[in-house]
Amino acid sequence: MSTSQGNDDWRRQRSSAIVARYSAHPTVIGLWSRLSSFDRAILVLFVLILIVAAFGPLVAPYPPTFADPLQRLVSPNGAHPFGTDENGIDVLSRLIAAPRTDVLIAVIATTISVAIGAPLGVVAGYFEGADRRAMRWVSEGTLRLLDVVQAFPVFILAMVLVAIRGTGPVNVVLAVAFVNFPVFLRLVRSEILSLREHPYAEAAVALGNSELGVGFKHLLPNAWPTVLVQVSVTIGFAVLLTAGLSFVGAGVSPPTPELGAMIASGAKFMIIGQWWVALFPGLLLGLIVFTFAVMGDIVGKLMEPGQRTIPSRRPLSKDHIAPAAQAEAAAPSAQGAVLSVRGLAIEASGCPPILDGVSFDLMPGEILGVVGLPGSGKSILIRAIVRLLGQGLQRRAGHVVFRGKDLAELDEKKLRAIRGYEILPLLPNAKSQLNPLVRVGDLMVAHIRAHSRCSRREAHARAARMLGAIGIGDAEHWLAAYPHELSGGMAQRVCLAIALVHRPPLIIADEPTVGLDVTVQRQVLDLMIELCHQSGAAQVLATRELGIVAQYCNRVAVLHEGLIVEMGSVRDVLLTPRHAVTRRLIAAADLRAVSAAATTNTSSEIVR
Amino acid sequence: MTDPLVAVEGLVKRFYLKGQDYVGAINGISFEIGRGETLGLVGESGSGKTTVGRCLLRLVEPTDGRIRFEGSDITRLAKRELKPLRSRLQMVFQDPFASLNPRRTVRQTVEEPLALQRDAPARAWPGMIAEMLKRVGLGPQYLARFPIELTASEQQRVGIARALITSPKLVVLDEPTSTLDPTVREEILGLLRSLQSSMAVAYLFISHDIMAVERLSHRVAVMYLGHIVEQAPTAAIMADPRHPYTRALMSAVLSPDPTRRLPRNLVVGEIPSAINPRRECPFYNRCPIRLDRCLDDVPAMAEVGPQHGAACLRWRDTSELLAEVAPE
Numbered sequence: 001m002s003t004s005q006g007n008d009d010w011r012r013q014r015s016s017a018i019v020a021r022y023s024a025h026p027t028v029i030g031l032w033s034r035l036s037s038f039d040r041a042i043l044v045l046f047v048l049i050l051i052v053a054a055f056g057p058l059v060a061p062y063p064p065t066f067a068d069p070l071q072r073l074v075s076p077n078g079a080h081p082f083g084t085d086e087n088g089i090d091v092l093s094r095l096i097a098a099p100r101t102d103v104l105i106a107v108i109a110t111t112i113s114v115a116i117g118a119p120l121g122v123v124a125g126y127f128e129g130a131d132r133r134a135m136r137w138v139s140e141g142t143l144r145l146l147d148v149v150q151a152f153p154v155f156i157l158a159m160v161l162v163a164i165r166g167t168g169p170v171n172v173v174l175a176v177a178f179v180n181f182p183v184f185l186r187l188v189r190s191e192i193l194s195l196r197e198h199p200y201a202e203a204a205v206a207l208g209n210s211e212l213g214v215g216f217k218h219l220l221p222n223a224w225p226t227v228l229v230q231v232s233v234t235i236g237f238a239v240l241l242t243a244g245l246s247f248v249g250a251g252v253s254p255p256t257p258e259l260g261a262m263i264a265s266g267a268k269f270m271i272i273g274q275w276w277v278a279l280f281p282g283l284l285l286g287l288i289v290f291t292f293a294v295m296g297d298i299v300g301k302l303m304e305p306g307q308r309t310i311p312s313r314r315p316l317s318k319d320h321i322a323p324a325a326q327a328e329a330a331a332p333s334a335q336g337a338v339l340s341v342r343g344l345a346i347e348a349s350g351c352p353p354i355l356d357g358v359s360f361d362l363m364p365g366e367i368l369g370v371v372g373l374p375g376s377g378k379s380i381l382i383r384a385i386v387r388l389l390g391q392g393l394q395r396r397a398g399h400v401v402f403r404g405k406d407l408a409e410l411d412e413k414k415l416r417a418i419r420g421y422e423i424l425p426l427l428p429n430a431k432s433q434l435n436p437l438v439r440v441g442d443l444m445v446a447h448i449r450a451h452s453r454c455s456r457r458e459a460h461a462r463a464a465r466m467l468g469a470i471g472i473g474d475a476e477h478w479l480a481a482y483p484h485e486l487s488g489g490m491a492q493r494v495c496l497a498i499a500l501v502h503r504p505p506l507i508i509a510d511e512p513t514v515g516l517d518v519t520v521q522r523q524v525l526d527l528m529i530e531l532c533h534q535s536g537a538a539q540v541l542a543t544r545e546l547g548i549v550a551q552y553c554n555r556v557a558v559l560h561e562g563l564i565v566e567m568g569s570v571r572d573v574l575l576t577p578r579h580a581v582t583r584r585l586i587a588a589a590d591l592r593a594v595s596a597a598a599t600t601n602t603s604s605e606i607v608r
Numbered sequence: 609m610t611d612p613l614v615a616v617e618g619l620v621k622r623f624y625l626k627g628q629d630y631v632g633a634i635n636g637i638s639f640e641i642g643r644g645e646t647l648g649l650v651g652e653s654g655s656g657k658t659t660v661g662r663c664l665l666r667l668v669e670p671t672d673g674r675i676r677f678e679g680s681d682i683t684r685l686a687k688r689e690l691k692p693l694r695s696r697l698q699m700v701f702q703d704p705f706a707s708l709n710p711r712r713t714v715r716q717t718v719e720e721p722l723a724l725q726r727d728a729p730a731r732a733w734p735g736m737i738a739e740m741l742k743r744v745g746l747g748p749q750y751l752a753r754f755p756i757e758l759t760a761s762e763q764q765r766v767g768i769a770r771a772l773i774t775s776p777k778l779v780v781l782d783e784p785t786s787t788l789d790p791t792v793r794e795e796i797l798g799l800l801r802s803l804q805s806s807m808a809v810a811y812l813f814i815s816h817d818i819m820a821v822e823r824l825s826h827r828v829a830v831m832y833l834g835h836i837v838e839q840a841p842t843a844a845i846m847a848d849p850r851h852p853y854t855r856a857l858m859s860a861v862l863s864p865d866p867t868r869r870l871p872r873n874l875v876v877g878e879i880p881s882a883i884n885p886r887r888e889c890p891f892y893n894r895c896p897i898r899l900d901r902c903l904d905d906v907p908a909m910a911e912v913g914p915q916h917g918a919a920c921l922r923w924r925d926t927s928e929l930l931a932e933v934a935p936e
Binding site for chain 1: 688709721790816856873
């Protein structure tokens with residue numbers, strides 16, 4: 001039952017096995033190099049703000065509460081670069097001292113919000129929909145309580161709280177913490193809701209963890225990255241809220257240096273031309289909030305699992321390559337080949353190649369199996385033929401000649417016309433490739449009409465015929481269905497039907513049946529090969545199962561570390577392997593072959 | 609079997625949907641597992657085999673039936689009574705990467721069962737962990753690594769080490785090799801087998817791959833739509849399968865030997881929906897040799913040979929019948 005669920009993870013894991021592995025122990029320099037110059041500037045600014053908040057008053061030109069009655073409302077000059085306020089206090093000195101109040105209140109308040117919100121979020125998330133009624137009620141009740149709290153505008157709520165308890169920094173902290181804790185509760189709850197579906201959550205239960213143990217020891221640590229991003233954003237917001245409360249006189253009151261109060265005291269002079277009293281605190285407040293908000297993104301980037309690093313690969317010496325494969329690589333493209341790949345090399349920038357000069361020819365109607373160990377480059381080869389490479393991968397050399405056109409050099413628009421029409425890529429896990437919002441019929445009709453002129457009605461009729469051809473009865477019902485209604489095998493057959501609508505001369509498939517049940521795999525493969533025979537299409541089929549190659553392919557290429565090390569007819573290669581890798585692949589399949597032999601015998605008995 | 613390690617009787621698991629509808633994931637199955645024995649449970653997705661494993665560990669609550677483990681009934685144990693049981697009853701999961709907490713190192717992961725059970729003093733843990741990792745073929749250099757730094761094979765070895773460190777009596781292996789490359793699959797199966805002989809652990813090996821099951825199991829049970837349709841010692845079922853579905857599973861195996869002809873495909877279509885199952889042969893709508901009376905009731909297990917049962921009315925001559933209905 002969990003087969004389909006595991007597929008995505010399997011694919012993700014496999015693709016990372018091909019390209020690289022993550023570094024889980026990032027260094028400071030590694031982290032720094034991951035940031036753009038804008039991010040770096042923000043990071044520097046952030047550190048500066050923290051330094052000013054911590055040590056600012058030590059370097060300020062005047063004490064922040066030192067009032068000089070003779071110097072009231074002096075405009076910016078040499079002695080007072082930002083001028084003075086109505087009491088004759090130097091604005092710059094107050095500015096340097098003010099962030100300490102705001103940032104400190106915001107940080108403490110946010111910490112309290114997290115400390116209250118996160119544990120409640122774990123409980124609410126983990127027990128949502130739980131079997132035990134009491135726990136379900138706890139979860140439900142918490143959420144309803146939140147709805148009540150969040151029904152009030154944040155600022156009004158904070159003002160009311162301060163009004164009840166009186167002004168002063170402690171009450172501001174409590175008010176700001178109270179209005180922000182629902183943010184973290186909801187965030188943690190939604191994170192836990194998705195994390196609890198991970199297999200490691202179930203594994204943790206199986207090991208004997210209590211429910212709360214799973215929630216707090218296993219799930220919460222995995223929710224932290226998301227929470228930390230929000231923490232940074234919320235601190236910025238809390239600074240604004242603190243300043244806002246002080247601005248309306250409900251927060252920190254003078255003479256304590258505080259940005260909101262400074263803006264409030266300067267606002268009344270704005271209109272008569274003494275702009276500096278309010279403007280500079282306003283700008284600083286904006287800068288602080290902005291910096292913390294952007295820091296959220298930066299924290300997110302830094303918490304990512306890590307940069308991809310490509311394992312180093314020794315260049316293979318040519319002696320290791322079987323002679324037949326060498327000969328084919330050296331020869332010019334064969335006459336009449338549908339597809340001729342010559343010296344194709346793919347690399348991730350600045351790293352050793354993933355494909356290192358792959359060459360082969362494919363004749364019409366031929367089915368070429370591509371096999372290899374994990375990470376040998378099978379999937380990359382399939383994708384490289386139609387240039388469906390992910391980000392970071394590029395072609396370094398080589399040509400992919402399809403019917404006289406070099407796909408590697410073709411511009412994107414012309415390639416799109418070929419891709420999906422003359423060449424059809426079939427990728428694993430068909431179900432996830434179908435757009436969940438588009439009905440099967442609409443998808444097929446759109447595909448038919450994209451490449452051939454016909455009416456919707458004609459296209460619909462053709463789509464229905466195609467479904468019949470691939471063994472899906474009741475075509476009208478399935479044409480009206482959405483992809484989630486299809487089983488995995490059916491989805492792969494629909495992809496196949498879409499693939500074959502235009503009778504493409506070439507199909508390239510990467511593990512088209514992985515994750516399907518064996519009896520369904522048999523049906524899909526039988527169908528695929530039969531349709532190929534009917535239309536004379538050639539096929540490149542990358543797979544890890546030698547059984548598929550042995551039973552369905554004409555020729556086989558063994559890929560190893562980005563090179564074809566052995567190639568030939570399926571019989572030659574599988575019965576008299578030359579290369580060590582081929583032998584290893586056969587050995588892995590061979591133990592199974594012993595038993596498969598027994599089965600084949602019993603089955604052929606049935607036939608007799 | 610005298611004094612089996614696990615005895616499951618009439619296990620039923622239903623997942624209720626809206627109203628009276630339910631998914632019949634397991635519809636009354638019985639089996640036993642002896643000490644140090646492997647029972648292979650084969651079936652396609654949707655057959656309910658994974659749910660059986662999860663019922664055994666009480667990760668889902670059985671709807672009906674009885675599960676006895678080491679002689680005591682564990683079907684209705686309260687959650688907190690389950691905890692001491694966990695050290696004797698463990699599980700290895702299908703997806704080696706996803707079943708490891710990505711933020712825990714190998715050491716933390718393998719240590720957790722010890723920390724939860726506290727049967728051994730904490731100072732003994734490092735030695736036990738090193739010893740266990742050695743048994744699964746991982747050196748001490750792996751201790752500080754995170755799951756993402758391991759290959760799929762190493763990840764699954766860590767999963768196995770975590771399951772075996774408390775010396776359990778039974779480990780449920782839920783498709784432990786199905787996402788692995790064939791080369792790695794063989795390694796892991798070999799490892800599981802050698803661990804079984806050195807640690808005297810019994811396995812419930814759940815898989816859709818009948819060949820993998822054959823490699824590891826002493827006995828095999830074939831599941832279809834929540835029923836066990838055939839059960840026998842491995843050699844017997846491989847040599848003489850009597851249920852048409854078992855035959856179908858075998859005929860779908862692709863031999864890597866190119867000189868062997870592909871056996872004819874015996875069944876078409878896919879496993880039907882498990883919602884509100886009727887009392888009839890579960891395989892009826894895909895069966896090439898069905899009879900009208902197959903619709904009367906779920907066929908009883910017929911005794912084919914010693915310990916060999918098949919739930920098919922036509923078990924006496926399945927192979928002849930199959931040869932007749934669909935000649936090449």
